[in-house]
Amino acid sequence: HVQLVESGGGSVQAGGSLRLSCAYSGYTSFIDCMGWFRQAPGEEPEGVAGIDSDGTSRYSDPMKGRFIISRDNAKNTLYLQMNSLKPEDTAMYSCAASHDGRHCSGDYLVRAQERGAAYRGQGTQVTVS
Numbered sequence: 001h002v003q004l005v006e007s008g009g010g011s012v013q014a015g016g017s018l019r020l021s022c023a024y025s026g027y028t029s030f031i032d033c034m035g036w037f038r039q040a041p042g043e044e045p046e047g048v049a050g051i052d053s054d055g056t057s058r059y060s061d062p063m064k065g066r067f068i069i070s071r072d073n074a075k076n077t078l079y080l081q082m083n084s085l086k087p088e089d090t091a092m093y094s095c096a097a098s099h100d101g102r103h104c105s106g107d108y109l110v111r112a113q114e115r116g117a118a119y120r121g122q123g124t125q126v127t128v129s
Contacts, residue, residue: 001027001119002031005024006021006124007124008020008124009093009124009125012127017082017085020124021078022077024078031099032100033101034095034109035095035109036069038126039123040090046106047109048080050069050105050106057069066082068080068081068083087128090128093126096120096121097118
């Protein structure tokens with residue numbers, strides 16, 4: 001099993017920045033794809049970004065140019081640097097991890113965790129006003 005714990009959320013004004021962290025532990029040797037998705041109240045989950053074990057990253061269109069995903073395997077931590085935040089970025093942000101990295105993206109992780117094929121954390125709230 002894999003445990004994921006997010007941190008770094010909070011309230012920020014539009015145009016500001018936040019960095020989210022996701023500490024992972026447990027049976028992580030064969031984790032390939034990691035990433036972030038978000039969910040606003042009353043909305044469907046939305047993929048944010050994914051990064052595979054080779055460091056290849058993919059972003060959903062609304063995040064391109066503003067968000068940066070990275071992972072530090074030595075520290076067992078996944079990051080999401082969020083810049084130029086907008087009110088529409090307000091949501092609960094969750095990290096997720098999968099053993100399959102072939103199509104690694106935030107959207108892939110949304111579908112994978114819904115069918116039980118990915119691990120996910122409890123989430124951290126981001127509020128932009």
